Amino acid sequence: MIIAIDGEASTGKSTQAKKIAKRLNINYRDSGAYYRAITLYLIRNQINPKETLGQDLFSKIDISQKFESDSFSIFLNGEDVTSKIRGHKVSVNVSEYAKKPEIRNFVYSLLRKSSKLNSIVVDGREIGTVVFPDADYKFFLYAIPEIRAQRRHKEINDETVKIESIEREIKERDDIDSTREIAPLKKAEDAYGIDVSYLAIDQVFEEILEKITF
Numbered sequence: 001m002i003i004a005i006d007g008e009a010s011t012g013k014s015t016q017a018k019k020i021a022k023r024l025n026i027n028y029r030d031s032g033a034y035y036r037a038i039t040l041y042l043i044r045n046q047i048n049p050k051e052t053l054g055q056d057l058f059s060k061i062d063i064s065q066k067f068e069s070d071s072f073s074i075f076l077n078g079e080d081v082t083s084k085i086r087g088h089k090v091s092v093n094v095s096e097y098a099k100k101p102e103i104r105n106f107v108y109s110l111l112r113k114s115s116k117l118n119s120i121v122v123d124g125r126e127i128g129t130v131v132f133p134d135a136d137y138k139f140f141l142y143a144i145p146e147i148r149a150q151r152r153h154k155e156i157n158d159e160t161v162k163i164e165s166i167e168r169e170i171k172e173r174d175d176i177d178s179t180r181e182i183a184p185l186k187k188a189e190d191a192y193g194i195d196v197s198y199l200a201i202d203q204v205f206e207e208i209l210e211k212i213t214f
Contacts, residue, residue, distance in 0.1 A: 007139075049096040
């Protein structure tokens with residue numbers, strides 16, 4: 001079984017996917033975390049997003065994810081970068097790197113490999129439209145930018161970063177994600193949409209769970 005949870009930035013996709021994985025006892029993969037880890041690697045190595053990336057570069061990037069006991073971790077070449085990939089610098093650069101076709105194809109291969117032998121729930125932006133168009137269940141979460149900015153501000157936990165700047169970056173990222181030529185952010189025709197602007201986490205969870213039949 002494959003469950004795809006897509007949606008806009010900071011709508012709680014990862015939170016919901018983790019809750020679903022735990023309830024159904026299936027694997028969880030955070031597609032956005034893959035892109036963030038790759039972005040972190042490229043920033044560290046001063047690789048410009050406009051450069052063409054060869055296969056030799058990806059052979060140097062080893063990424064693994066682990067979700068156990070409500071705890072998610074992602075490792076970049078053996079280093080736990082779970083907190084580092086949520087930093088402000090990665091957040092403002094990830095869309096520029098993530099729109100590159102060679103990076104997207106690399107992440108797609110990682111996700112599809114993860115689904116070969118086990119049931120899986122994956123969150124992202126094009127899971128139900130591109131990565132797993134035949135997913136058993138598809139959901140799309142969205143919310144107004146102001147509320148998403150407030151959520152991201154709490155996540156960053158840095159008072160030097162203003163909510164207004166986060167909101168502006170979220171809107172810019174929405175524009176980049178929805179207008180890129182490759183795998184743009186959009187709701188799959190057969191996905192169930194949920195406006196999470198004024199819903200509590202558990203309310204969203206129950207709405208998703210109601211749609212999954214066994």
